[in-house]
Amino acid sequence: DTAVSQTPKYLVTQMGNDKSIKCEQNLGHDTMYWYKQDSKKFLKIMFSYNNKELIINETVPNRFSPKSPDKAHLNLHINSLELGDSAVYFCASSQVRSSGGSTDTQYFGPGTRLTVL
Amino acid sequence: AQSVTQLDSQVPVFEEAPVELRCNYSSSVSVYLFWYVQYPNQGLQLLLKYLSGSTLVESINGFEAEFNKSQTSFHLRKPSVHISDTAEYFCAVSRTSGTYKYIFGTGTRLKVLA
Numbered sequence: 319d320t321a322v323s324q325t326p327k328y329l330v331t332q333m334g335n336d337k338s339i340k341c342e343q344n345l346g347h348d349t350m351y352w353y354k355q356d357s358k359k360f361l362k363i364m365f366s367y368n369n370k371e372l373i374i375n376e377t378v379p380n381r382f383s384p385k386s387p388d389k390a391h392l393n394l395h396i397n398s399l400e401l402g403d404s405a406v407y408f409c410a411s412s413q414v415r416s417s418g419g420s421t422d423t424q425y426f427g428p429g430t431r432l433t434v435l
Numbered sequence: 436a437q438s439v440t441q442l443d444s445q446v447p448v449f450e451e452a453p454v455e456l457r458c459n460y461s462s463s464v465s466v467y468l469f470w471y472v473q474y475p476n477q478g479l480q481l482l483l484k485y486l487s488g489s490t491l492v493e494s495i496n497g498f499e500a501e502f503n504k505s506q507t508s509f510h511l512r513k514p515s516v517h518i519s520d521t522a523e524y525f526c527a528v529s530r531t532s533g534t535y536k537y538i539f540g541t542g543t544r545l546k547v548l549a
Contacts, residue, residue: 322478359523361479361539374536408478424537426471426478 321345322427324409330433331399339394339430341409349373350392351424352384353408361408367392368414396432404434437462437528441540448516449548456511456543458500458526466528468509469537470500473523482524485509496520521547 322343331337343350351374352364365384366374372384381397392409409427438461448454460466467486471479483494490502500511509526526540 359473359542359544361525361542363536366536410478423481423484424479426480428476428478 322409322411322425324407324427324430326430327428328431328433330435332435333399333401335399336395336397337399337432338396339407339409339432341392341394341427343390343409343411343425345411345413345425347411347413347425348389349412349414350386350389351410351412352392352394353410353426355406355408355429357405365392365394399432399434401434404432406431437464437466437530437538439526439528439538439540441524441526441543443543444541445544445546447546447548450518451515453514454512454516454520454545456524456526456545458509458511458540460507460509460526460528462507462528462530465531467531468500468502469527469529470494470498470509470511471525471527471539473525473542475522479525482511516545516547518547518549520545 325340349368351366353361355361364378367386369389370386383395386392406429408429410424412422412424440459442457469484470482472482473479483492485492485502493499498513502509523542523544525542527537529537
């Protein structure tokens with residue numbers, strides 16, 4: 319069974335469109351993340367949810383809106399797509415201690431390659 | 436704030452040769468340290484991590500990394516690489532409290548040559 323799954327795997331769309339990427343984890347983790355990996359492989363966190371509550375929101379344009387319907391799912395909706403949004407988006411999850419700090423392994427999904435034309 | 440520097444963007448090495456991938460970090464607070472590996476067209480997988488205790492940590496596939504606090508380094512080594520080790524390797528840090536965030540380095544592409 320896949321621990322962290324993402325759909326779709328590839329997404330090709332025109333500028334200005336709105337699109338969503340879905341993520342699901344079956345590990346029973348409390349915390350989920352979205353990362354963006356650019357063409358130079360640089361990996362940067364975008365958002366993190368803990369038990370459906372937003373806990374990390376980096377300086378991401380508000381065209382990006384994460385939604386967590388339950389702690390096993392974290393979806394990413396992107397409005398008015400721009401060329402610069404082209405990247406690979408990774409979802410991840412981990413079990414984080416209540417004291418904070420992240421000692422636990424983050425489990426990554428296979429990624430969604432978004433291409434904006 | 437924390438930062439991670441991986442000085443080498445690419446490291447070519449012949450099969451069965453040793454390799455070292457360098458990672459230096461900067462932080463004003465105590466951190467945990469991680470190495471992740473990304474095989475082509477896949478997500479990242481944890482290779483090894485340093486939380487506390489012995490400064491030398493090992494992975495199940497022959498990699499090891501040593502935490503050096505005075506040099507703020509966490510270099511990854513393997514005494515003999517295989518073709519299958521060809522991948523992107525990312526060093527990351529996380530504060531020991533107060534946040535769940537990882538800061539990743541820019542990655543080092545290890546290419547093992549036959």
